[in-house]
Amino acid sequence: MLANAGNGLGHAFLDQDFEEARHVIDTNVTGTLYLIHEVGNEMRERGEGRILITGSIAGFMPGTYQAVYNGTKAFMDSFSFALREELKDSGVTVTCLMPGATEAEFFERADMLDTKIGGGKKDDPADVAKIGFEAMMKGDGDVVSGLKNKIQSALTAVTPSGVLANQHGKMAKPGSAKK
Ligand SMILES: NC(=O)c1ccc[n+]([C@@H]2O[C@H](COP(=O)([O-])OP(=O)(O)OC[C@H]3O[C@@H](n4cnc5c(N)ncnc54)[C@H](OP(=O)(O)O)[C@@H]3O)[C@@H](O)[C@H]2O)c1
Numbered sequence: 001m002l003a004n005a006g007n008g009l010g011h012a013f014l015d016q017d018f019e020e021a022r023h024v025i026d027t028n029v030t031g032t033l034y035l036i037h038e039v040g041n042e043m044r045e046r047g048e049g050r051i052l053i054t055g056s057i058a059g060f061m062p063g064t065y066q067a068v069y070n071g072t073k074a075f076m077d078s079f080s081f082a083l084r085e086e087l088k089d090s091g092v093t094v095t096c097l098m099p100g101a102t103e104a105e106f107f108e109r110a111d112m113l114d115t116k117i118g119g120g121k122k123d124d125p126a127d128v129a130k131i132g133f134e135a136m137m138k139g140d141g142d143v144v145s146g147l148k149n150k151i152q153s154a155l156t157a158v159t160p161s162g163v164l165a166n167q168h169g170k171m172a173k174p175g176s177a178k179k
Pocket of ligand 1: 005027056100101106107
């Protein structure tokens with residue numbers, strides 16, 4: 001089962017439409033958990049199954065100018081490992097795919113095409129999907145797709161949150177693509 005649906009949302013939190021921000025939480029967290037709860041129970045009863053959750057390396061850093069989204073991905077990155085542990089003797093595996101910026105409609109839908117990250121080079125979605133699928137089939141706990149993202153996420157573990165928030169702001173600030 002692939003729990004992949006998700007939305008981003010650019011701009012400063014106080015400038016966002018609150019209903020849009022809530023929709024991001026509803027989709028990325030509440031809807032995803034509901035799906036996993038329904039299908040996960042069936043899998044546990046059967047004694048087998050594979051769940052792939054699309055988290056993100058965004059979950060490792062405070063998402064200045066995309067704060068709600070990064071929060072939802074931190075939730076899913078964390079939730080995935082907790083569920084995996086709860087299901088370890090059930091025959092059901094849980095894997096978290098953590099991509100970096102990937103070519104999709106994501107940044108357009110999030111109104112982030114004028115940002116450095118939205119206008120920058122991105123990973124091929126077919127490569128990312130293959131990496132996630134293979135990790136799921138192996139039953140791995142998580143996989144960060146791509147060497148650059150692996151290095152970036154390793155660095156986030158030893159970088160203070162304030163510094164990460166500042167760096168993210170430079171990548172995601174509206175208008176930053178022009179600089
Ligand atoms: N692109 C990136 O840089 C990136 C990086 C890390 C993680 N991710 C994650 O990757 C996942 C897929 O996003 P994407 O990059 O492929 O973006 P995308 O091109 O915008 O695709 C989003 C997908 O989610 C579905 N979806 C969105 N809201 C939904 C809802 N309320 N109910 C049901 N389906 C919904 C969309 O279905 P419709 O097309 O039918 O609306 C579409 O299939 C998301 O979880 C995202 O957070 C993306």
